Every structure is written in structure tokens, then in C-alpha cells.
Amino acid sequence: MDSIPANRRLWNRISSAYQSEHDPQIGAAPRLWGMYSIPDARLGALGDVTGKRVLELGCGAGQWSRALAAEGADVVGLDLSEAQLAAAARAMGPARYPLVQAAAEQLPFAAESFDLVFCDFGGLSWAPPHLAVPQAARVLRRGGRLVFNVASPWFEACYDEAAARVTTTLQRDYFGLNTIAEDDEATSYVLTYGDWIRVLRDADLVIDDLVEPRPAPETPNGYNQTTPPDWAHHWPAELLWLTRKP
Numbered sequence: 001m002d003s004i005p006a007n008r009r010l011w012n013r014i015s016s017a018y019q020s021e022h023d024p025q026i027g028a029a030p031r032l033w034g035m036y037s038i039p040d041a042r043l044g045a046l047g048d049v050t051g052k053r054v055l056e057l058g059c060g061a062g063q064w065s066r067a068l069a070a071e072g073a074d075v076v077g078l079d080l081s082e083a084q085l086a087a088a089a090r091a092m093g094p095a096r097y098p099l100v101q102a103a104a105e106q107l108p109f110a111a112e113s114f115d116l117v118f119c120d121f122g123g124l125s126w127a128p129p130h131l132a133v134p135q136a137a138r139v140l141r142r143g144g145r146l147v148f149n150v151a152s153p154w155f156e157a158c159y160d161e162a163a164a165r166v167t168t169t170l171q172r173d174y175f176g177l178n179t180i181a182e183d184d185e186a187t188s189y190v191l192t193y194g195d196w197i198r199v200l201r202d203a204d205l206v207i208d209d210l211v212e213p214r215p216a217p218e219t220p221n222g223y224n225q226t227t228p229p230d231w232a233h234h235w236p237a238e239l240l241w242l243t244r245k246p
């Protein structure tokens with residue numbers, strides 16, 4: 001299934017409302033991961049990017065890319081949505097970086113041209129991972145890293161559509177995960193642990209770590225209601241994969 005047209009339409013439509021709601025949180029400080037804005041300094045996922053060639057897959061308004069550009073990375077922000085890229089252009093700081101409109105499953109870059117490819121609920125949440133992961137692996141140099149944060153299968157399996165919240169009751173089949181129907185016929189993707197391992201292994205990537213970000217009990221989720229409010233302190237809401245091209 002080609003989810004590119006519908007996903008592009010969805011993000012073009014919601015970009016402005018999304019940035020009004022979430023930019024104050026996700027743009028508040030550099031290097032904040034995920035729904036709970038956990039600092040990378042605590043998780044140690046990206047490391048020093050100075051002088052490195054970096055690609056952000058699904059950069060949105062560039063909250064991550066502009067921070068890395070300011071640190072001295074040679075970063076490219078890629079996104080499918082022209083509205084999101086326009087927001088990134090408006091928010092760009094003095095450290096300029098290029099913005100590219102493309103899909104994570106069809107990367108318009110030469111093989112072995114980046115030291116780091118990463119995203120935070122970006123291209124690996126909104127493009128089919130069995131297509132996007134091999135593309136990321138292709139554009140990485142030997143020794144380069146693919147680092148990405150996505151929703152955990154726990155979080156998705158416990159999402160109660162009717163109540164519009166995550167609860168402590170399993171709501172859908174773990175083995176039925178993969179494509180998630182979003183508004184406007186768009187699609188996002190949440191894989192099981194086994195499927196992630198197979199997709200990464202099939203792209204010849206080595207898994208260095210799987211970080212399960214654990215927010216402090218009082219940390220709010222900026223995106224979803226949960227019952228109990230400290231749900232993610234008890235169960236992993238996100239998977240932060242640290243992988244490498246050997």
C-alpha cells in the first residue's frame with residue numbers, strides 16, 4: 001500500500017494546528033525525545049554530532065535538526081509535507097541547514113552519504129519500516145548509525161479508541177499491529193519487537209541497544225491521555241533503537 005499521498009495530505013492539513021499545540025513543548029530545549037520530552041543527555045542516544053553528516057527522516061518543524069545544526073552538524077531535514085517544511089524554514093536559526101521534500105521510503109540521496117540517520121516519531125513511524133529501514137541503511141556510511149524513536153507495541157495495544165486514551169487493558173491484538181489507520185485515510189506504523197528485529201537484521205544493521213525511555217512519574221505526556229497518568233513510568237511507551245551499519 002502506498003501511504004505517501006494520504007500522509008502528505010494529512011500533515012499538510014494539520015501542520016499549523018500541530019505546531020501551535022506541540023512546538024512549545026518539543027521546541028522548548030534542544031534534543032528532547034518523544035511524547036515525554038526526555039532529554040537526550042539522560043538517554044545518551046545521539047552522541048556528539050559535530051562535523052557529522054546527519055539526516056533527519058521526517059523533521060517536521062525542525063526542532064531536532066536546528067539544534068543539531070547549531071551544534072555543528074552538517075544536517076539535512078527531510079519531510080514529506082511542504083507545510084511542515086515551511087514551518088521548519090520559518091523556525092530556522094542562524095545555523096542554516098537544507099530542507100528536502102521527500103518520503104522516507106524513497107530517499108533521494110546517494111548511497112553511503114550520511115554518518116547518522118535519525119528520527120523521533122518521524123519517517124519510521126509514518127513510512128512502512130520494511131521500505132524505510134533499507135533506504136536509511138543504504139544512505140549510511142559504513143560505521144554510520146540509524147537511531148530512531150517510535151511508539152512501543154505496548155502503548156498501541158493498550159490504546160482505547162473509544163475512550164481516546166491509553167489504559168491498562170489490552171485493546172487490540174499484538175500480532176495484528178503493523179499499520180495503524182489515522183485520520184483522512186493516512187497510515188502510521190507500529191511494529192512488534194520481533195518485526196523490528198527482522199526489519200533491522202534484513203537491512204544488515206546491527207542493534208547496539210534498545211533504550212526504553214522511562215519518564216519520571218509526574219512527567220506529562222504531551223500527546224495522549226493515559227490512565228493512570230503515570231502509565232509510561234510503569235510500561236514502556238516508546239522504543240529508542242540504536243543501530244549501526246557494520
Ligand SMILES: C[S@@+](CC[C@H](N)C(=O)[O-])C[C@H]1O[C@@H](n2cnc3c(N)ncnc32)[C@H](O)[C@@H]1O
Binds near residue numbers: 007064080104
Ligand atoms: C510527529 S511528526 C515528527 C516530527 C518531529 N519529531 C515532531 O515530533 O514533531 C511526523 C512527521 O513525519 C512526516 N512524515 C509523514 N510521512 C512521512 C514519510 N513517508 N516520509 C517522511 N516524513 C514523513 C510528517 O510530515 C511529520 O512532519
